[in-house]
Amino acid sequence: MVVMPPAGERSPWFxxxxxxxxxxxxxxxxxxxxxxxxxxxxxxxxxxxSICEWDDEPLGV
Structure with missing residues (x-):
């Protein structure tokens, strides 16, 4: 998984x-x-x- 920083203004065009x-x-x-x-x-x-490393434990445990 890649984590992205917040983007600035986005293009309004589809x-x-x-x-x-x-x-x-x-x-x-x-x-x-x-x-x-x-x-x-x-x-x-x-x-x-940046690359996001996952823990071995499931979320909420």
Whole structure:
């Protein structure tokens, strides 16, 4: 999982070709136009994202 810092202003335009990877890019507030999951990961890291490690214990336990 990648944790993203809060995005600034988002583009008001609906992105053409709103399928999986471009949709996630839009939802996290990236301005790049990525089409592949590996490019989305790289763009998230470049935009200040960090890897979130999960604990072995389930939440709420």
């Amino acid at each position: 992105r053409l070709g709103f399928w999986c990877v471009p949709a996630m890019s839009h939802l996290v507030g990236l301005t790049s136009t990525v089409l592949r999951p590996d490019a989305l990961y790289a763009a998230c890291m470049k935009a200040g994202g």
